[in-house]
Each structure stands twice: as structure tokens, then as C-alpha cells.
Amino acid sequence: MNPLHDEIKQLIIQSLNLEDIAPSDIDTDAALFGDGLGLDSIDALELGVALQKRYGLTLSAESEETRKHFASVRALADFVEANRTK
């Protein structure tokens, strides 16, 4: 178990007010948006702000790369690992 995966799941739950969901309910490889967890575009923006604050990342809202990083918890963790400044 990668501790960063769990940390990002916690961040998702807190920043998006997912009241009734536990970290173990989020599949590390499942899609976060659309069919998977069912999050929407406002959640994507919210999560982007939370990740920038926590890890000191720089994100571009429009780029295709960003879209790939937000695909799943695993993709986000890989991105954070490679780009974090704090």
C-alpha cells in the first residue's frame, strides 16, 4: 500500500465534502470523474486547488496532460510524486 495513495484519497474526501465515503471505498485505479466516483468539473477545479496548496504543484487547467493526471488516484499520486515542491 502506497501511503501517498491513502493521503490523496483523504484529500479528495475532505476537499470535496464526500460525507459518506471512506478512503477504502475509493478504488486506486478507478476513474475519478464521470462514471467512476461520479465527480464533476467543479470537483476537478476544487481538487486542483487543494493539490496545489498541499504539494506546491503547478497545474494547467486546459492541458491534455492535466486530464491524464486526474484520471485516477494512482495517476494523481504518480504526478504528485514527480512534481511536488513540498
Next chain:
Amino acid sequence: MPSPAPSFTLSGWSAWNPALTDAAAWLDWAARDEALPQGDGAPALAAMPPLLRRRAHRLGRMALETLYGAAPGDDCVVVHASRHGEVERSLALLQSLAADGSVSPQHFGMAVHNAIPGLFTIARQLPLPVSAVAAGRATIWAALVEALGQLADGAPRVLLVMADEPVPPLFTPFTDEPEAPFAYTLALTPGDDWHLDWAASDAGDCADNAAPGVLRAVLTGRGYAWQSQGRRWRLEPGA
């Protein structure tokens, strides 16, 4: 020849306050002529899917609980009224902007005045016409004018949602009327049971909050007159 005063029939209502959570409690409150009770609770809003419900804070939960309670259909028009709106959220956004220059997109989206009925139309997948009104102390009267305008324009049924809560402590030195958490929805249909009129008047301002006053009027069947800022408003039962 003057046109007849705008009129309507009340075809349903629903209301929520932390201490008044069912129709019997509201009817009892209306008969007693007391101010609205204070309280901290929020309604469960079980009718809304959790993924959308998580976006609503107490003001939204109260407003939406009563909107669902008024049996909204796909032919109705929604008029959402609130004097202060999501003022607690707006204040937190401004404080966060001042502190570190960033704001929460989610809170920003939900602080917009029509965001609460917007959540409802998304949840029910109903593309209903929605207008959002804020008009200071006269908010409920402006909402009635808007609602009766919608009826005059052919809407078969207007759901007037009125919701407010006390302003955050930072703003309490500026309060100018009694405030308590509440929401109600009035289902208005064309008819002659209630007449609304207004006129310029130099009489002094009324001290009471007009929004609970209008609800009490329609629940008890008694008329209600209220005055502020040079205008006198009156709601009277039809002959």
C-alpha cells in the same frame, strides 16, 4: 381605470426551521404571534442525491427541503428569494482570498445567488425557469411581485422559495431586523384568494421581519401590512 391588484391562490406550502419541522408546529407558531425560534440544526434533505446534497450548506438544505416538500412538477416556475443568500460562505471566500489569494471553486459556485435552485434543477433534471431575488428588507415582497409577474405571464404554478439565516457575527452590528434560520416554499397558482398591493408612504418603518410575516398571514388567513423605505406593502385575503 386602474388595473385590479395582482392576486393569487395558495395551493400548497412547506416550511422549515430548526425548532419547527412539521406543518402542525408551523400552524401553531403562526397562531401564537411569536418571532421565529433560533436553532442550529439543518434538515436531512434526504430527497436529494448525496453527490449534490454535499454542496448545500444549511441555507441551501433548508430552502431545498421546503422546495421538495412543495411537490414541484415539471410545469412550475421557481422564484428563489433570500435577503442575505450564502453570506457565511461569501465571507469565508473573502477571508480566504485576503489570507492566501486563493478561493474554493466549489464555494464560489455555491455562493452565487441562484445556485441553490440550480442544484434542484440538476438533481431532478428539470430545465425549469428560475429567478433569484434579493431586495433588502423588502425581499419577500419583491419575490411576490416576481412570482405574480410569472403567473400573469402564463405560468400555471410558481414555487416561491424564501430562505434566510442570521448573518455571521462580523456583520451583526449592521442588522436592522430580527433574524432567525428559516425557509419556506409557497405554491402559488392563478386565483383570487390573496391580493397584493403597494404604494408610496411616509409612515415609519416596521420593526418586524416581513418574510415570516407573510408566511404567518397566509397560514392564518389574516391580512398583513408592512412598511419600510418609503413603501407600504399589503397582502389581503380576497373578498
